[in-house]
Amino acid sequence: MTAATALIGVDWGSSNLRVLRIAAGGAVVERRADPRGAAGLASGDFPGVLEAVAGDWLADGAPVLVCGMAGARQGWVEVPYCPCPAGVADIAAGLVRPDPARPLAIVPGVAFNPGGVLTDVMRGEETQALGLAVDGLVVAPGTHSKWIALDAGRIVAVQTCMTGELFSALRKATMLGVGMGDPGGDTDAFRRGVGRGLEDRNLGAALFSVRVEGLAGRLGPTGAADYLSGLLIGAEIAGQDPDRLSGPLTLIGDAALSARYREALEMAGGRDVRVADVEQATAAGLWRIWEAGQ
């Protein structure tokens, strides 16, 4: 007999779905993943997909808590954003139950509205960040990197940086991508790119350096992807408040990408950079929100 299921946790991203069997306290007992992300589903599709992926777990009648894009306007049901400052109790107060007959709730995303003007949003990363139970900066690198500032256990600011999507678009649709390999193999080129991105506040001009470095023979085709990746990550970091960078900073995301961000953050003077496990953070965040909602 495995540990009792206290909560079924669901992280429904745009392009995939993760379901977690969570024990009391937030530990992950078992996990499943499926490629049916929220972006490809109509509102009515969500219950059936969840049943198909984890119907046996749901049959026990355990409560289910869903975070991520299931709560977006084009998701299962729209869950209004919770404004900053947002702690677990604030988020728990905004849970929406799409079907009164089922013990299932969807977590609101978080909106950053300084001075009453909406300037940023996230759905899913708020749960991960609150699961870490840390103050300072939490950074979730990826297609749309999220920079999340926490103070006294509440999310106080959010900034999205489109670094991953920019990298992908530059490779696919500009001359920089012609003949470019995959990143990951050339640490020296990555570090040179980070240096350029950190020092040059004109990204459109810094990007042309990928071509000039090639023309000058300082960068081969295998290094170009690493240089470009470093340049974009460096520019992302250079755009942050330096005071925040010197405090505690926790990375949550893909392990290889988190390692690259850690290296770049340390080059930028980050002194207290940790890498956390994103699945554990998600499960702990869902558990904390669930508890706060009881």
Place this chain on the structure above:
Amino acid sequence: MTAATALIGVDWGSSNLRVLRIAAGGAVVERRADPRGAAGLASGDFPGVLEAVAGDWLADGAPVLVCGMAGARQGWVEVPYCPCPAGVADIAAGLVRPDPARPLAIVPGVAFNPGGVLTDVMRGEETQALGLAVDGLVVAPGTHSKWIALDAGRIVAVQTCMTGELFSALRKATMLGVGMGDPGGDTDAFRRGVGRGLEDRNLGAALFSVRVEGLAGRLGPTGAADYLSGLLIGAEIAGQDPDRLSGPLTLIGDAALSARYREALEMAGGRDVRVADVEQATAAGLWRIWEAGQ
């Protein structure tokens, strides 16, 4: 009888070819254009394409001067870059004649090598900039915008900003482009984008504002392209030395795009922004280089 041809001028860009009949002094007498740009040609193709487009003009035996990508590594014949500072005499000293039997020469591009390190290059815009015979900044906006600083009649610095290619890649290959129309119709959205680009030194984060402005209902699909265009142009301008922006600045390029840059430059505090005719600038530049080479 039309004015005598003193020089056949050729501007061989990556994606098109322009041939000009030029009178003594640099005035354009007649013009032809062709879509056979240098990017689609092998070295041996260039003489035949030029013959096909302007063989009747060449038959007179007038000298021919070619600027642009014909001198690139993959062009007609590679013409080494002329380093900054580069005036008409410096460039004339670097002319290359691909065929001793013909009165035809190719203009070198210009390289910016501060401290002996190659940091930027151009081919074609040097001729246009020198044709204007102005000091201060010359900006050629486009796929790859060129910021050219001139002092005492010589080009002293070059910076390329990939603004146009970035705009195109963001529309084609990111979620920002989904449902986005063409720019040009919404001046207010353009000006708001410029404002955001001028103030925000984190371009990857500023780009996400295109989405948030839409989410918040502050930007419709027709305004999104203008907002994005303004944001990228604003960021390009914000990356320049403010001292240079307050001095004389001449725009050369597409008329509609030059008008957008002029508006953005004036928002950034530019006090002496002019728009020049690019064909006249090309012809005058070719004439000045030709004369200096005699």
